[in-house]
Amino acid sequence: MAEPLLEISGLRTGFDTHDGTVPAVDGVDLTVHAGKTLCVVGESGCGKSVTARSILRLIEPPGRIEAGTITWHGDDEPFDVLALPRDDERLQKLRGGDIGMIFQEPASSLLPVRTVGAQLIEAIRIHTGMDKKAARKRAVELLAQVGIPNPDQRVDAYPFQLSGGMCQRIMIAIALCADPALLIADEPTTALDVTTQARILDLLRNLQAEHHMAVMFITHDLGVVAELADEVAVMYLGKVVERATVEELFADPKHPYTKQLLESVPVLGRDRGRDLPTIPGAVPNPLHRPKGCSFHPRCAEAIPGRCDIDEPPEVVFDGGRTAQCVLYDDGQGGPA
Numbered sequence: 001m002a003e004p005l006l007e008i009s010g011l012r013t014g015f016d017t018h019d020g021t022v023p024a025v026d027g028v029d030l031t032v033h034a035g036k037t038l039c040v041v042g043e044s045g046c047g048k049s050v051t052a053r054s055i056l057r058l059i060e061p062p063g064r065i066e067a068g069t070i071t072w073h074g075d076d077e078p079f080d081v082l083a084l085p086r087d088d089e090r091l092q093k094l095r096g097g098d099i100g101m102i103f104q105e106p107a108s109s110l111l112p113v114r115t116v117g118a119q120l121i122e123a124i125r126i127h128t129g130m131d132k133k134a135a136r137k138r139a140v141e142l143l144a145q146v147g148i149p150n151p152d153q154r155v156d157a158y159p160f161q162l163s164g165g166m167c168q169r170i171m172i173a174i175a176l177c178a179d180p181a182l183l184i185a186d187e188p189t190t191a192l193d194v195t196t197q198a199r200i201l202d203l204l205r206n207l208q209a210e211h212h213m214a215v216m217f218i219t220h221d222l223g224v225v226a227e228l229a230d231e232v233a234v235m236y237l238g239k240v241v242e243r244a245t246v247e248e249l250f251a252d253p254k255h256p257y258t259k260q261l262l263e264s265v266p267v268l269g270r271d272r273g274r275d276l277p278t279i280p281g282a283v284p285n286p287l288h289r290p291k292g293c294s295f296h297p298r299c300a301e302a303i304p305g306r307c308d309i310d311e312p313p314e315v316v317f318d319g320g321r322t323a324q325c326v327l328y329d330d331g332q333g334g335p336a
């Protein structure tokens, strides 16, 4: 396995409300390895995006990071991102420099009143110190690299003159402008039609190989996971409930939530004429977490008297994959 590039340990991020603190991320442990793709998957509201934003400390009040460490190994000396003072230059270097980020809605991430070139050139100049002329040349090169046709003309276009797919390519170009070691992509294809989505995924795969960068890809789409991932983390209600390589996860899912998610994906030819299984119920309000395993009200394999009482331990299997579930617990933290 490649070297760790980013290690998240015990991350807790909450949002203060009148009714109490909502624990959006509740003790997450994750590792992104250099040059590899980690897909973080789960239903809406499970804490995927908040985890990603916590890495770059982009959590605004009433949200706050309450605990944990986020260790960046990309520099000579590893450091904890959460321990850095707000004005530390290593934090500025991480944001948009060592770590690029692309968001779900390209149209709302680009300023409508400035040309895409101006926004790209500004990012290039901040992170590389190039003069205006060199940055414009680099901007045109980057637009060509992300597949924008006629890049020397499109560089002067406004976002509203471009399609959603093209705007997402511009966002990718901005994220890549400083040649990051890690690209965090937060549901970057959700707002796009399937054809454009496939093209953007191809583009990301090619760019990853070309730039040798790691990718943390956040999605609710298991089809995307199968296409892109080396490793997968499945999140439920602010926790990582299963971690495995993509082959392990699809061939032998351990956690009942993962199994039920996989069963609810249609398979071409197999599911004709039959109702697709769904996961019963809905994700509970995180302010009122069920006691014990928070998945137990929806779990097909829940053990009454145990799953509704005790929080399940994280079981580590041979090879390092994990699942938070009593079904695999031998009582000593190992697989049963």
Ligand code: SF4
Pocket (backbone or CB within 6 Å): 255, 256, 257, 293, 294, 295, 296, 297, 299, 300, 301, 302, 303, 307, 312, 324, 325, 326, 327
């Ligand atoms: Fe289901 Fe119990 Fe495992 Fe939770 S701990 S996933 S309720 S079997």
